[in-house]
Amino acid sequence: MFEVTIIKSFSAAHLLSEIGGKCEELHGHNFKVEVTVGAPDLNSEGILIDFRLVKKWLKDILDQMDHQHLNDLPFFKGKNPSSENIACFLYKEMQGKVTESRVKMLRVKVWESESAAVTYREG
Numbered sequence: 001m002f003e004v005t006i007i008k009s010f011s012a013a014h015l016l017s018e019i020g021g022k023c024e025e026l027h028g029h030n031f032k033v034e035v036t037v038g039a040p041d042l043n044s045e046g047i048l049i050d051f052r053l054v055k056k057w058l059k060d061i062l063d064q065m066d067h068q069h070l071n072d073l074p075f076f077k078g079k080n081p082s083s084e085n086i087a088c089f090l091y092k093e094m095q096g097k098v099t100e101s102r103v104k105m106l107r108v109k110v111w112e113s114e115s116a117a118v119t120y121r122e123g
Helices: 051-065 083-097
Strands: 002-014 027-039 104-113 116-120
Touching: 002 051, 027 051, 027 083, 051 083, 083 104, 083 116
Parallel strands: none
Antiparallel strands: 002 027, 027 104, 104 116
16 A cells, blocks of 8 residues: 655634633644545556645645634534544545545544644544
């Protein structure tokens, strides 16, 4: 199995309801996002997928979130914009962009600080 991982970051504000503590107040993070796609074999050019393509997909999604109040975005209506839910959102958005049948979304990891991260994968 071959894997390609792209790392990008974005800054955003959010508040998390009903969890107690300071996180219930409006605050922000400089999130780091790792997106990994994979396939069991390489294409005819000897690559898994063009890095530029995966970078563009992730940039297009993160541009919608960068410097936003995440609670106001449609995906997070009625749910906490936690790192877990951010990872799930990014996974589903990226999955919709991966159209090569042999390439699959594997996981999304979201870091909200240097020492705290969450990973989402399906299956």
